[in-house]
Amino acid sequence: MLxxxxxxxxxxxGRLIGRIPVRNIWLLFxxxxxxxxxxxxHMAEVEDAPDFPSLVARLLCYAVDRRLRRNLSRxxxxxxxxxxxxxxxxxxxxxxxxxxLNKGMIACRFEEFTFDTPRNRLVRAALDxxxxxxxxxVLSHECARLAGDLGRQGVGGVKPSRAEMSADRMGRHDADxxxxxxxARLVFDLLLPSEDQGSHAMRRVEKDAVLVRQLFEKAIxxxxxxxxxxxxxxxxxxKRLSWQIEDATAGIAxxxxxxxxxxxxxxxxxxxxxxxxTKFTSVFGTSQHRETVxxxxxxxxxxxxxxxxxxxxxxxxxxxxxxxIHPSVDGDVxxxxxxxxxxxxxxxxxxxxxxxxxxxxxxxxxPLLQVQ
Numbered sequence: 368m369l370x371x372x373x374x375x376x377x378x379x380x381g382r383l384i385g386r387i388p389v390r391n392i393w394l395l396f397x398x399x400x401x402x403x404x405x406x407x408x409h410m411a412e413v414e415d416a417p418d419f420p421s422l423v424a425r426l427l428c429y430a431v432d433r434r435l436r437r438n439l440s441r442x443x444x445x446x447x448x449x450x451x452x453x454x455x456x457x458x459x460x461x462x463x464x465x466x467x468l469n470k471g472m473i474a475c476r477f478e479e480f481t482f483d484t485p486r487n488r489l490v491r492a493a494l495d496x497x498x499x500x501x502x503x504x505v506l507s508h509e510c511a512r513l514a515g516d517l518g519r520q521g522v523g524g525v526k527p528s529r530a531e532m533s534a535d536r537m538g539r540h541d542a543d544x545x546x547x548x549x550x551a552r553l554v555f556d557l558l559l560p561s562e563d564q565g566s567h568a569m570r571r572v573e574k575d576a577v578l579v580r581q582l583f584e585k586a587i588x589x590x591x592x593x594x595x596x597x598x599x600x601x602x603x604x605x606k607r608l609s610w611q612i613e614d615a616t617a618g619i620a621x622x623x624x625x626x627x628x629x630x631x632x633x634x635x636x637x638x639x640x641x642x643x644x645t646k647f648t649s650v651f652g653t654s655q656h657r658e659t660v661x662x663x664x665x666x667x668x669x670x671x672x673x674x675x676x677x678x679x680x681x682x683x684x685x686x687x688x689x690x691x692i693h694p695s696v697d698g699d700v701x702x703x704x705x706x707x708x709x710x711x712x713x714x715x716x717x718x719x720x721x722x723x724x725x726x727x728x729x730x731x732x733x734p735l736l737q738v739q
Contacts, residue, residue, distance in 0.1 A: 387694075387718045392419050392579060394722050398586035400549050403593055423550055424497040424506055430547035431490060431513045439520055440544050442484040442535070447476050482520045485527035485535040486548050491517040492526035493551035500554075526555070580647040583718075587645045587692055588630045590729055595632060598733070603631040608676060628672055633683065640687035642672050649696035650713050661702075661713060665691055673709045690732075694718050 397403050434440070447458065449467060455477025461467070462474045494514035498507050518524060527535075532552075537545060588604040595602050608626040630643035644665075652662040669689040676684045688710040693700070695717040703712040716728050 389422055390722055391718050395582040395586040398589045399582045421501050424501045427550045428509050428513055439482050441480055441482050443478040444481050446479045449474050483523050485531040487522045488527045490547055490551045491522050491524055493554040496554055583647045584645045599634055599636055601633040606631050638683055640683040642689045645692045650693040650700050669711055
């Protein structure tokens, strides 16, 4: 169970991040990254890791070493070169403007089959970054060694742009690269967030707090996206909600706040809808007269999500229920209140429990949603 202090800053200590076991952070990562297929694998590396950066580095090294042993994936790269023979397509303009024919040369444009692909460059850049990030000298040396091995295969050391990575799409035949590339992305998106975002350098505890919050909030949505469709639920994540505006002044659209629901569950046969919001904070706050009280802002938020979407032609919107899912901070909570026809439920998940118990807890919420 998290302490109140760790709500604001989560520290990596021993095999815990805050008071959350590293193995459970790994569970959140797998679901947040749609890598649930790897659950139950690599548990020796998980249990031996003193903190999450070390865990990522260990598994990244394992994945890269495995790919190198089984032949690193290659791809085509566009190149231009002046050659003594034709290769690919002739660049006519360059050939004649530089009088290359009289020199026995010709300008060509061609596709080269190479190891120097965006995904492999991302992995090498991640290994270089983790060399200085981890505290374990042996692990740091292993990261440097594998980065060097990639370099000797012709993989460049410059991190690819987001556009390059977007163009380098994963196919079914690229399953062996999936874990390796996802871990490399994690290095830059979560473990080293300030490099891409251009913000001030973040302290380690701040990075860990960001890491755990983002993993928790995304993992819950992906967990239900994996579990519920087989029993008839449609799962939407990050859906933008619209205000039912009847009249407005010209400038209101520029300043009216938007609404985005974390998770929306729809069951057509049961004619039911559940709006879920996840918060990596304590479910409780304080007031002038009570030391422990549900945070009013959360109730207002979910109440607005529910009431603002009511439409007579959409029967599910009139009886939709809401649910907040929080980590256990000040004890386990499972309470429901009905406000103007809408049930709003507050539940917690204890991230100190064994991994199997966390999965069982999340699954246990499904029958309570009357899944049939």
